[in-house]
Amino acid sequence: MLNFESLRALKTEAKKRLDARLADVPAVYLDETGTYKLRGPYFEKQTRIVLKNCEIIDPENIEEYIALDGYKALADLLEKNVPRREIVDEMIRSGLRGRGGAGFPTGRKWAEALKHDADHKYVICNADEGDPGAYMDRSVLENDPHSVLEGMTIAGLGIGADQGYIYVRAEYPNAVKRLNIAIAAAHKAGLLGERILGTDFSFDIELRLGAGAFVCGEGTALMESIEGRRGMPRNKVYRTAERGLFEKPTIINNVETLANVHHIYLNGADWFAGIGTPKSTGTKVFSVVGKVKDAGLVEVPMGTPLTKIIYDISGGIKNDLAIKAVQTGGPSGGCIPADLIPTTNVDFESLAAIGSIMGSGGLVVMDETDCMVDISRFFMDFTVEESCGKCTPCRIGNKRVLEMLERFIAGNGEPRDLPRLQELCEMIRDTSLCGLGQAAPNPVLSTLKYFRDEYMSHVRDKRCPAGVCKSLMTYVVREKCVGCGLCKINCPVKCITGERKTMHHIDPNACIRCGVCAAKCPVHAIELA
């Protein structure tokens, strides 16, 4: 069991051991300020705060976390006996906003929970990272689990909570394993549990496994799930900071938010507020994936131009195709069209202004071979599958939106469907119960706004400009055809005609688009067009 004195001594010892180990690791170097960093331009162009320790320390060894000032912020607050109010005020001053999607100021959440007296209060870490295309939370949990535990413990100290829960996806077995190891190590060291560091403050953390329901990322649905019920959002009569888990004051913060906490107390709120923009402080981790050359996690100050992230850091578009859109915010977000990319900075306000959201930080880059109607259908399919079914607009409305999009893709849409689609989406946005339902039509609304031409091609001309929607395409024989007749023999509906050694022809009206001919053609003369 550590106390303040022995924690400092352990830090000095552990630092020596870490220095010795890292001296032989070529991927890591010490910069001029004495901070360990990952080598290479990809990392050096970033501002890594949340990901500072990732891939540098051994996440299963608490000493390496302590060596790099881990648990120092918590120890300092405890040793100096800083009053709760001051802890919370410091968080408010930092301007940190929730990294899970909505961007609610973290300090205000804490202040609200501090205000309400209760026999128990809870701190929940939302690690139910469900947005497809975003995986920064998994990365933090697996590579730096103690930063989340310390953040939660400081939050508990600030609001006067005694119990924390981490609600983590069962789909992340590695994260679960590392968290279990970290919690056990923190317990053993006296940094978690009864009388932390020998003080009167006690705080414990338990893991709760999710079970594959996207809606559980919504705060109140998550609480229902911890309480052992179906994860359906509650009617928001009370704020969760007043009555949350088990009807007690509860704060719920996302993994990345909590991983920022100890840095704020180590370096001060003013340092943090100096990074990023005045309204969106600090950094944000983006998972830049899709059609970029170097896909991966990128941490940059809020307000960084999108072009810097996509071209400078991630190397631009794969195969040097033209960029078409960037999808942000997962199934709750929107698509930013190519012509807005050069003028867009990534912070909460700028993204909201163009009809998208920051979300949890997924940036999926799409090129000219991606069809925006199909992408909208993809997200609606997701939403329909994941809607909990509690409120009607989300349960039925989204299903109707999906059916409309499927009609467009099958070539059965009509131009007059577009305004109806728009109206339905707006209705779902305005009347759904929870944030997920309200945001569900965003992918459709934003593509309708910026890619209306593409929708028009589908419903009016029955054409898919990107060449994705198969029903709207036909197989054609190109000049390369050598007239071998293989396609004709294999066609299941016998719609191919042509004499041997002459160019063949496919009857587009009889063709069922099975693709057998294209697969069989020895000279690749058959293409979808």
Added chain:
Amino acid sequence: MIVPADQTKYDELAAFIQTVDASEKSLIAVLHRTQTIFGYIPQDAQLMIAKALHLPTAKVYGVVTFYSYFTEVPRGKYQISVCLGTACYVKGAQDVLKAFQDELGISAGETTKDLLFSISQSRCLGDCANAPVVMINDELYAQVHSDEVPAIIKKIRETEEYA
């Protein structure tokens, strides 16, 4: 009816339930354990859990069917989970899923007759930089191309034969 061969599994589950608080808030943890023990959540286990945690069986059933991670259908020894997240989707994950379905002759959500393979679709496995990804049990396959699918299945079948 409880098959005698399963009796040890039920005993193991009963022993686990003894260690938790006999109330609603333990339900999801108990269901996770049940699925680990049996590979799925049999109806008899649901009856047993309901009784032990003092809950209506309908409530247990309601929770089991709400969460996609829980299944009432036995899964294969090799659980193939094809990621259909956005990053995987734009990089051709549907073709990979189709290749697995064609190769094994079952659809997503089904199990092969020999109980060796089952296929499921995942919303996001959280390894988007390596899209498209597939997870078979706890092993991750990165940047999978549909052409590679027959070889992946063949390799597993071979390991099984020598096992």
